[in-house]
Amino acid sequence: MLINPEGQEFTYALRFKFSTTNNEAEYEALLAGLRIAKVMKIEHLQAFVDSQLVANQVLGIFEARQSIIQLYLSKVRELVESFRSFTIGHVRRSQNKKADALSKLASITFAHPAKEALVEVLEKRSIEAQEVHDLIIEEENTWMKPLREYLELEILPEDKKEARKIRIKAPSYKIMNGALYRKSFLTPWLRCVGPNQASMIIREMHEGICGLHSGPRSIVAKMLRMGYYWPTMHEDTVTLLRTCEPCQIHAKVQKQPKQDMISVLSA
Structure with a gap:
């Protein structure tokens, strides 16, 4: 009780x-x-x-x-x-x-x-160990490192301009359960991810089980609704979607001849 x-x-x-x-x-x-x-x-x-x-x-x-x-x-x-x-x-x-x-x-x-x-x-004892393996391993030096160092240890970069940027950005971030989150005004806290995880998330949203091979803006909006964030979301999405083979094969191709070609043929 x-x-x-x-x-x-x-x-x-x-x-x-x-x-x-x-x-x-x-x-x-x-x-x-x-x-x-x-x-x-x-x-x-x-x-x-x-x-x-x-x-x-x-x-x-x-x-x-x-x-x-x-x-x-x-x-x-x-x-x-x-x-x-x-x-x-x-x-x-x-x-x-x-x-x-x-x-x-x-x-x-x-x-x-x-x-x-x-x-x-x-079903089993609470003391039985559960092995958890990270599917994606992130590098240490990611965009999150300066923010984590400032929030956890109050360590700032030596460059004064970079240190000022970290101070300005820090109030929008928070560390919860060992992970870095960013404040959002329209959705709950967004989980910050590194480049390796970001690449996997984009591919899953674009061409995964529930993927519809949508455009960059739609994919970025979907990732935000799912609770993920990193600073270069739109740029990375555009770059990765350009390499999608099904999108290149089934893309709409302009088949109508250009105006200058029409004038040449009429002459």
Whole structure:
């Protein structure tokens, strides 16, 4: 059960598709609550768990000896760093009848659960590593580097003119979750991308699954609506579209003879 700062209660249950011990289930529930609180932008969090062992391990009173529990504990401490303050306590089952009823509710299979009870099905453990590979690798020296250095470290270029440009541009940019974004007045924050990603985005918008081989202005407007930005969007789009072979083959060709040719033939 989650309680927001306004005092509203949110009933939330987990159903596991894998075998687990009681302590592992307690850690899964704790991690789920921490993830939800992080998404809700909560700064000060107070958590209660049924297991005194889990509470004392998170507090550092007890030592985690099993390898799986150590992984769970490491994951919890990683998420705890997202909050300005965090406390955890133990509550007895006899004093927490709602949570006990909720644990039985999650084990019941039904097609239409009540709106007040949200049941999430976990296919695998939260501690299982997920390998993520970047499809496109950007170079270090891109147009974003001076802006990131100024926003993160307040480092400016040695050239006074370039430094002045960075100071003027900086208020329109912001770093969120490690990525650079640009402010937009008509759409949400635009994700800034480098040249390699920009080339892939243009090709996907122009000739990808949903591409219609549109013109540069249409492609640039579509990319902005999708939430991407880089300074030379229009120029890069025009340059790349000139190399599109289907566009060259099916382009409209002027077949009517020019006026000077008509005069020559008539003479």
